[in-house]
Amino acid sequence: MKILVLGECAGPLLSPFTPSVVAAARTMGDDVSVLVFGGDCREPARQAARIEGVGAVIVADHPAYGNHATLLVTELVEHAGREFTHIIGAHNGIARDVLPGVAARLDVDMVPDVIAIYGPDRFQRPVCSGRFNADVQVEAPYTILTIRAGAFDPAGEQQEPAPLHATDFLAGGRTVELVEEKSNSTGPDLQTASLVVGGGRGIGTQDHFDLLRLLAQQLGGAVGASMGAIEAGLASYDMQIGQTGHTVAPDLYIAAGISGSPYHLAGIRDSNVILAINNDPDAPVFEAVDYGLVGDLTQLLPGLAEKLGCSGSNPKD
Ligand SMILES: Cc1cc2nc3c(=O)[nH]c(=O)nc-3n(C[C@H](O)[C@H](O)[C@H](O)COP(=O)(O)OP(=O)(O)OC[C@H]3O[C@@H](n4cnc5c(N)ncnc54)[C@H](O)[C@@H]3O)c2cc1C
Incomplete structure (x- = not known):
């Protein structure tokens, strides 16, 4: 199994959910890489490299990824994910927007909101608004998942940081006009606020x-x-x-x-x-x-x- 974890940035830091996603990934195999993307994501990339069990960090550091533009990140993950058997991200993050599109482009199965992993092809997820849990078996060896971060204990730190590899892939290789979506939400991020x-x-x-x-x-x-x-x-x-x-x-x-x-x-x-x-x-x-x-x-x-x-x-x- 070769597993790619989506390492999202939360402001200047790595998303606090990433260590849990790495822990979930490691229940399927030992070959775990993290893709870190963002407008200035060198520090989050260094943080990802120190998560226990991470073998390599792929860094996509470009202003185009700075505001999590869904289409651009979808193209990036599709490109980076081709050599992996699994792509996995936090259900309560940008992965939820991006990974269905990646699954469609790569024509592979996607299992969202996973709360337990029994193996590389068997998962559990809530259904009927959380009233029941369903066991899901996928047939393809290539699978995309989002996991509920709270269901997995975060991975610890490793002594020796994993190597960082910069990717020069720029989604579509084209210029894009990024329009900031106006929100009337204020204060800390909804998904990480205590x-x-x-x-x-x-x-x-x-x-x-x-x-x-x-x-x-x-x-x-x-x-x-x-x-x-x-x-x-x-x-x-x-x-x-x-x-x-x-x-x-x-x-x-x-x-x-x-x-x-x-x-x-x-x-x-x-x-x-x-x-x-x-x-x-x-x-x-x-x-x-x-x-x-x-x-x-x-x-x-x-x-x-x-x-x-x-x-x-x-x-x-
Ligand atoms: C496919 C689908 C997906 C959906 N997804 C979501 C989703 O992701 N999130 C979501 O929230 N909903 C979702 N909904 C809608 C959901 O079913 C409800 O309609 C919605 O959550 C109701 O919102 P509400 O509780 O604010 O409003 P209401 O059901 O109208 O409730 C308002 C409440 O406020 C109370 N109230 C009124 N005045 C006062 C007052 N002065 N002081 C104190 N209490 C007061 C009332 O007693 C009442 O209980 C979805 C529906 C469908 C069909």
Whole structure:
């Protein structure tokens, strides 16, 4: 088996999910390389080289990859991945956007959101919004996976760093105009934040949504949204959490004015602690959370922000 791990950058550093992806890769074989790509990814590449079990790091350092342009990264991974039997990335990262396209271009199987690996061709993944787990067997020797990073313990560090190899492949070899997508999300990255506040349709107005931003800001967290809030025009699509949005895994997830649809819950299951605020005591969300506050969130949010104001405390305390 020759396995290529997608090493994403998170700002100036390597994504914190990469050591878990490497650990998952190593359950299938020992020949593991990491492809690190980004606008200035030399430091993330050095970090990847120190992950235990990494044999080589391929570095694609070019401004074109700086904002994770899906098509360009797809072309890069397709090019770099041809000599590998497996390509594997974190389900809650850019891999989720890129790898389906790579699988289609290479005409190979793809298994998304893997939570257990039994061998190079047998995997387990959640189905029916996480209510069941299915064992999946692929026939082709060549397979593409995304794994749920929280399901695999991260690999440690190795004494001797792996060699770095720069690739001179520039996706398409053409000039591309990169357009920054405007988001109304603020603060830390949704997928790596240790605290995430999710707003639902029950937030009601943009002013109330701003209260959520204030809460997240006070606590150093990120703001996400349910599809209900996005449909109501309160949040942008890139903030969506759930089965068809981001998967988050913070220490604390606060679901404010969210009813608890299985589609939304599928994206927050890996959270350490979940707190819901809803004025309907029978809202299904209360069946899936650790703590619930029943009441009008416009009255509860300011007090909650005050109570949670001390950063660094363990939400389970
Ligand atoms: C194929 C498919 C994929 C989907 N993918 C996703 C996904 O990835 N993510 C996602 O989120 N959804 C997804 N959905 C939509 C999902 O089924 C729900 O419709 C959506 O999650 C509902 O959003 P919501 O909970 O914000 O809104 P609602 O269901 O309308 O709930 C609003 C809640 O706010 C409460 N509330 C109202 N006012 C207040 C107040 N003043 N104080 C406190 N509480 C209040 C209400 O009691 C209610 O429980 C998907 C649906 C489909 C069909």
